[in-house]
Each structure stands twice: as C-alpha cells, then as structure tokens.
Amino acid sequence: MKFASVTAGGQQLYGAVVDDGFVALSPDFPEWPSLKDVIIADALDQLEAAAQGRTATHSDFVYDIPLPNAERILCVGVNFPDRNAEYKDGSSQPKHMSLFPRFSSGFTGHGQNLIRPPENHTLDYEGEVVVVIGKAGRRIHADDAYDHIAALTLCNEGTIRDWVRHAKFNVTQGKNWDKSGAIGPWLVPFRDAAQLDDARIVTRVNGEVRQDDTLNRMMFPIREEIAYISTFMTLKPGDMIVTGTPTGAGARFDPPVYLKPGDMVEVEVNGIGTLCNGVEDEV
Numbered sequence: 001m002k003f004a005s006v007t008a009g010g011q012q013l014y015g016a017v018v019d020d021g022f023v024a025l026s027p028d029f030p031e032w033p034s035l036k037d038v039i040i041a042d043a044l045d046q047l048e049a050a051a052q053g054r055t056a057t058h059s060d061f062v063y064d065i066p067l068p069n070a071e072r073i074l075c076v077g078v079n080f081p082d083r084n085a086e087y088k089d090g091s092s093q094p095k096h097m098s099l100f101p102r103f104s105s106g107f108t109g110h111g112q113n114l115i116r117p118p119e120n121h122t123l124d125y126e127g128e129v130v131v132v133i134g135k136a137g138r139r140i141h142a143d144d145a146y147d148h149i150a151a152l153t154l155c156n157e158g159t160i161r162d163w164v165r166h167a168k169f170n171v172t173q174g175k176n177w178d179k180s181g182a183i184g185p186w187l188v189p190f191r192d193a194a195q196l197d198d199a200r201i202v203t204r205v206n207g208e209v210r211q212d213d214t215l216n217r218m219m220f221p222i223r224e225e226i227a228y229i230s231t232f233m234t235l236k237p238g239d240m241i242v243t244g245t246p247t248g249a250g251a252r253f254d255p256p257v258y259l260k261p262g263d264m265v266e267v268e269v270n271g272i273g274t275l276c277n278g279v280e281d282e283v
Helices: 035-040 044-051 081-086 142-148 161-165 222-232
Strands: 003-008 011-018 021-024 073-077 098-102 114-116 127-133 149-156 181-189 200-205 208-214 240-242 264-269 273-281
Touching: 003 021, 003 035, 011 044, 035 044, 044 181, 127 200, 127 222, 127 264, 142 149, 142 222, 149 264, 149 273, 181 273, 222 240
Parallel strands: 073 240, 114 273
Antiparallel strands: 003 011, 003 181, 011 021, 073 098, 127 149, 127 240, 149 181, 200 208, 200 264, 264 273
C-alpha cells in the first residue's frame, strides 16, 4: 500500500494511491489531520484497512511531500565509499557520519519542478532513501533500529553546490533553498528488513543513469544511523532520516554537469517507487 499527501480542488488530503488514482482517507479520520498524525498514532495499518476495496475518489491531484509538516529532517552526507573518494582529498572512511538538517520548505512533491534560484545555478541532484521514524527512542541499539521505522520514501536531496562552501563547517545554507529538492511520491509501510537491505538506488537525468548503487554498500548502514542519531537526540514519530547518496552527482563530473530548466530527474528504488521532478528557474 502506498500512502500520499496531496492537494486536490484546493484542499489538502492524505490517503492511498491506487491504480486508478487517489483514495482520500483523511475525511474518515478527523482525529488525524495529517499523515504525520497517522504515524504518531501508529495507525498505518488502520489506514490500509480503510483503503481496502475502495475506488479512487480523485483522478486530478498534485502530490505534496508525504509529511508536509515534518519538523525534523536529518540528512547523512558522504555515506558511500565511492562518494568519499569523489572528494579526492585522500581521506579514509571517517570514524563518524556527517549530518546536517533540512527543512520541509526546501522540498517539493513528486511531479513538481525543482526550483533553480537566480543567485546561483549549481543545482545538483542526490538520489536517496528516506526512513520515517514511527517509534520514539533514545540510545537505540543498532540491532533494534528497524523496529523504530514506520515507513520509507524517496528523496532527491537537491543542493546548490556553491553555497555549501560559504562557510568552513557548514553546508546548511546550500541544502535548504526553497523547493530545491523533492521527497515522495508516497510512504510505503516498512514491514521487512529486505526492503532496505536489498534496495538499489538508481538516479537518472533525462533518461541517463547517473547514480546506481545498493544500500548494503553504505559506510554507515541505516541501523547505525538510527543508533548514532538517537545517542544525542530522542527520535520521535514523524522524524525523517535521509540516508545518503551514491557516487555520480553532477558536481563530480569534469567539468561539472548541473541541472538546468527542462531537465527531468528520476530517483528509483525497488520496492518503494520512482520520484520524478523537472527543473525550472525561479520567477
């Protein structure tokens, strides 16, 4: 089952994506105004039961990011061995993972255009898997980490490359331009370790494969990400962890190949789906 947040007829809704469109379920659950509230209530199973046998209520709708009101989005940087080598600084695998925050305003939904700002045109793509926390925890052991995941989705963690170099220890400003990235299309409930352990990320730009790797090659696997992050902060339902991108981003070409208006980026992961976004200039 695939659960999405959408806008239809000027109204924000959540529900299930089915073959013939979208089934609005939010009117059936006024006690849960958003998918984040469903996650907090540990109620994805109730949502799935309510969607069984239903036909689409909407065929005309626009995807929002799955959790439009997400409060905490943490991203893991440089998390594949080839990605570390791309920096050409001779460094070995770091002892600890790199982390930075992103905010929901920096993302748009599936089918919407990424926005390239007028101040800088080094807009780049990064295909990644996102885990959505469903069970709160502090100092979570890596062996128990998967028990804290409610759902999975995808991210194009779009970055304005020049702006991540504006300060010595800080990439935040290059990672949070309005609608520079995308999350979606939907949430897929997390049921089995194989959904992550056997997952493959493929990113295409205009049909050309730019990134292609498997999550089992991460330097810091998702279990370790959850364990490490929960050491210094209590993870809460609705928190999102963007888990890392493989080699092949546009900045690492010689010369770099950045996104431009008219480009189409697809991030595909088996068992989750495909996130598609065009590119346009900010007006």
